[in-house]
Amino acid sequence: MSLQLSEARQRAALITDVETTVHLDLTRTEDFSVEATIRFGCTSPGANTFLELVGGTDVRLDGQPAPYADGRIPLHDLTAVNEVSVSARLPYVTDGDGMTVTTDPADGERYVCGFTAMDIAQRVIPCFDQPDLKSTFTVSVTAPPHWTVLANGLLAGRDGDTWRFEPTPRISSYLFFVAGGPWVSATWDEPYGDGTLPFGWHARASQEPELRRDFEELRRITSTCFQHYTSVFDEPYPFDDYQQVFTPGLNWGAMEFPGCVAFRDEILTQGTPTAVERQDTASVIAHEMAHMWFGDLVTMRWWEDSWLNESFADFMGYDVAGVAAGYADSWTDAALARKPTGYLADRRRSTHPIAEDAERLVDVDTAFANFDMITYAKGNAVLRQLGLWLGDDFLAGVNLHLTTHAFGNASLADFLDSLASCTDRDVRGWAEAWLRTTGHDTLVTTRDGTVPVLRREGSRPHRITVAAFDDAMHQVDEVVVDVGDEPIRLEQLAGRAVVPNAGDETFARLRLDEQSWAAVTEGLADVESPLTRALLWWSVIDLAMSHELDLTELAGLVDRHLRRERHPIVFEATMSLILRVVRSQAAPSELATLLDRVSNVARVVLDAEDPALEAAAARALASTTNDHEYLVRWLDLPDVDQEVRWRIVQRLASLGDGAFIDPEAERDRSVAGHHAALTARAAIPTPEAKAEAWDLLMGGTLGSHEFSAVASGFWGWEQAALTEPWVERYVTDGLDLGRRSGQAMGRVIGHAFPWLPLPDEARRALRSRLADALAATGDDAVPTVLARTWNDALDDLDRVLG
Template sequence: MSLTLAEARVRAAAVSQVAYDIALDLTDPRGDTFACRTVVTFTAHAPSTFLELTAAQDLRVVVDGVAVADPAYDGRRLHLTGLGGSHRVEVEARLPYLSDGDGMHRMTDPADGEVYLGAYCGMDIAQKVFCCFDQNDLKAPITLAVRAEPGVTVLANGLATTTAAEQRDGRWAFTTTPPIPTALFVVAAGRFAAHRFEHAGMPFGWYARASLGEALARDAEELQRITLACYEHYADLFTEPYPFDSYDQVFVPGLNWGAQEMPGCVTYRDELLPLGAMSSADRLLRAEIIAHEMSHMWFGDLVTMTWWEDTWLQESFADYMGFRVAADAAGYAGAQASFELGQKPAAYAADRRRSTHPVAARPEDVPDVDAAATIFDAISYAKGNAVLRQLVTWLGDETFLAGVNAYLTRFRFGNATLPDLVEAFAEAAPGRDVRGWVEAWLRTTGFDTIIVHRGDDVPVLRRRGTRPHRFTVTAYDTELREVGSRMVDLADDPVALVEFAGRVVVVNAYGETYAQVAHDDVSLSHLRAGLTRIDDPLVRAVLWGDLLQGPAADVLDLVRDQLPHEADASLAAAIVRRLTGPGLYRDVPPAQVEDALAVVAAACGDGIAASGDDVDRVRALLPGWAAGTRAVGALRGALDEGRVGPLDLTLTERWQLLVRLASLGELDEEAIEAERLAAPGVVADLGAARARAARPAPEAKAGAWAAAADPAVDNRRFAALMAGLWSSSRTELSAPYVARYLREAPAWAARGQAFAQVVGRAAPPQRLTPSELDLLRQQLAGDLPTVLRRQWEDWLDDLGA
């Protein structure tokens, strides 16, 4: 049962002064459960309440020194009665290890047999690791001790206090944290490779699986530089000091999110530390995530939302700060361009769906935690980021930071809501209608459109919508050389750009506002014909983001003409991701998908041929070529040589080519297994699973389905199998599994919120037949897990049905 808003409010009033003392024993030789002892102290202001603990075995409960003979436990909640005043509840239990990243995740590294454990918490997840009041506004200090296998490194929210000898023996204890939400508790244990350093009198560390030790050593200097640059920049921006006693960052297996902002110990999915060289696009993305997660130490960890309707108070701010600080502090000048092309279009897509919601929802719109899981989406992240950037443009940076700092200081180690933040901004900007701006931008859904038309060749801007906008308009000559720029405020009245008469104009050229643009025909024709001649990559990113949302035929023409000439590798990588994702499959008829992918592959191939020694550009374009080429000889040649042009293939890139060969029927089981054994590890295991599933053979599809349907399948393997299942030049072989997916996925999604997201993302990318659409509608009319329902409703909207 997911915690409801009503229950959370009642419990917040009934309980205070909570503290946890947790002891974990991770040494079970069977490897299927771990032991947990939790002592919860609290003050009760009501005669009854409940703690949460999921799937406990061998449960033992002691309340105020008295053993409870028959605890009132229903598998999820431990009910307590006869309360009043101070209490001490001791709970012992064994809890299951999981393979879906939703609790105490257990993984055996196929590269070396080492075992890695990670308590990945979040919404309704901490209760799968220890007994707790699992809600944000009952923040509490946490004291932790861990018993692990000798020689294992254990990381947690606090600084380790045991001696080196005790740690070698597997005994770990950690400093008591300041008050934090249970959702941000973390433990990571394994034989980690490590890079440690100190700064400002505090220990820092980067950690990764032992088999990724060389990759960590390769990137250690860069990771340290980014970390310290961001740390110092935040120290300058925020008046509140960094609030915890250490700062570890660890690449972990099986994480469902890109990263999680656990206080003092940030976790990252270990795909962010790949074997082999990284592209500039991937390095930029990683730097942005590092900056994003560090900003959470203030937005979310120091000050935490009270209930989940204010998810944006954490995620929108962290997303905005992540891109900003990656550019301003870490030196990644292309960060804003990366956002405009890589993330912002997803916000517009989300705002068109029935599931759209305000950036700042009302509490009653998030009635329980399952519903909360559905708003960790492109609205709370990308749209919220874009709206905050518009707020900074409107308020000015100094005023914005004054409001932020007042808010962080006022609610340090506490909880806050939207009105709390609005009050801080209103105090920082007397005379400005901050509350009106908030109502217009944060409490509404959808987006405005800025329409450009010409009167006597003078561009005139009009707004279709209700929000005030401040943005830059840049003008170009017909060769797309910049000739002028100005800031515009657009509200009810049209704005004539007299000084730009006869010029090509780009509205919202630097992406300061969140609005779609309807370009005038004169500008549009020049922009489509010469987009890549524009010097500024940020302007190009904004335009690519606009133009890639057009009709499929226009998009493919644009890609054919312009992608081979896109000089910025990060932009090229973002374009390729868009073109090889589900959107293309749904925008063109099924019979034309392979032809459309061939257009993308040809454009990428032309770009690779024109790249010379620019390895980064080749790396950005390679996935687009691999996704659609039918040049079997070229694929085999690249694999035999281990390179494409100047690019030495990484293991991940090698498997991209192998999967394509498999999908074309040019790679058999024996060859796939030989490739897997040649470089064993996670990449090879998942690549082989996808390649086997991609083979155009009935037995390959049946085998993939059976493996994905295994109740014990882990999250990464499930995703690889399903991606391979749908990947084939002969879609008739996977067609029978579409209906099976629609019928059987709800039972798979019942494993939990995070696995339900994995299941929803595994939907077939192609258009559905009328009978399949009918089945999807029937399923949506029935009883579905909340997270899967949201994803399938979005899927139906994206299909235009």
């Protein structure tokens, strides 16, 4: 049962001073046991409330069988001070929603991670599972003797096979975390104040070579970010240590568990990381560390303010990765690999204000479905604009907010109060314009004679840079302007091509006047600033997605300009977006020509032997070329990167040659190799292979990462005709699986939507079937999270159909 906002408010008014002691036994392979004592105060003695606990097979309350239904343990006739003891046996899961068990195919070792998050802690421990009922947690864990156990608190000691951890400060239940397994660890003592704090990186035993390879850079990023945060935030670091662990089975890219951050283990790649992957790793490390203050120290009251946690951490992640960790291309990466997801989310019917009203998020399932790229990418961009608008007052307001609400809960109103206390600007008016509205503005340039005129279509204030260029697209001037209701004549830039928002400072679409657009199409590759080139490439792709630029014209720009691109992030992120457009919008009849042009660009860049571009170009070429013999020869070369090897094997499989899958799977027995092999087998273009893959996909036995791997291979580039029988079955079979699954799997099913070059009639048939399913009500209704994802797919499909 999804917790209702009304229930959460009632319980928050009733319960105080929660303290939790938990013992977990992870030694059994079938299930795990939990024994918990929860102490708390009650503001209204005699009242009733409940604890959450989902999936218990033998729940006992104070030693007696507990009345237990719909994941809740009733608590009756409370006193002023209460102590409740609960013991239970709970199931392991493989979908990342709860105590997730993974067996590493490389060595057969088992790993168990208690992934929590939005109303998932109740699948691991009994708790008051809402963010504004914080608790201290004193944890002990019994585990197999060769395991290492990690948790939120500082390790206090080990008694045989039982690990004991110091009590945590008050944290929300969704931040509770334990992780057990034969981790390989690399640790150090990080200078802090007058002493040091224990820091470490941890990974699966089979990932030891990769951890040792990357450890010095991981440590450097961690240390520089930590020293930066502790110098700019007034509040001290709130926890006693800082561990980071590459976990198998995590549904998020990472999760900000206090003192012990979890990262998806795919981040620790076997192959050579691309420039975007390296940049993203630095940004994610900085993002999760920002949460130690913004999210963990100060937490939202209800989920409508989860945007503030995530937007702030996302903004700080990119900014601090640049200013502290030395990843100077952070905002270039954000412009092409992050912000586009926000623009796309903001165009759908499901768009919502960045700061949603609490009353609209009536329960946790609705809140989870609302947790999207408006929360992350758009919020990030808007906070960056706010920082430019406020200057130093922004950080002053953030520090006041953190100090005022340390170890407590706060709302958007509290945050705005703190900002307003530090500036004379109308922060609340700015928030109404940016945070309480939906959609985004368009910045438009026109000409009055030779004078560029800048205006906005929309209602939000923008502080931006307008850059001016000569005929060869070399920047010759720039001006900072505040865009409001009135058009701005740029007299000093007369006669020049102009690009507003050249530093990508705001969140708005761009539409250029004829002179400026002509200059861009002729000289895009000659623009000196990688950030401005990134902005312009996104504008080009946005035009294609909006059917204002056809795919042939887009391919021409790729051929003229992307083949000359030598900035690794601009090349890689643009190539990724181009392939996304081709996959979603191309007709089968034009696919071969488009893929050929894209793969030729990748081959030209790869043949240039630029080390900075090699990994991205190789992956793009291996994923798109139709040259079977070239792929086979490539696979035989020595020292081919493992990620590229799998791309080659998967492409060969999709072209009808699956002979290389089993040898490669035997060669690479890692988790990544297991997933890659699933993708390759699902890509084989025969009815028999597709039927087998479909049964596996919809059978309910796959973990979330395995499901995504199979789905990514199933919908092959050139396989529209072959997969036609399964396109509409995706709706019926996916709905059946969604009803048997949890939140995270519902989202994964939705993201497995059949995006591939389909005939328009097939797209319309799919649209009709999807719309019919979403129109159902009552017992036939699509589950909340899956429905949100499918509604988004429906909107995107409508845009493709024009």
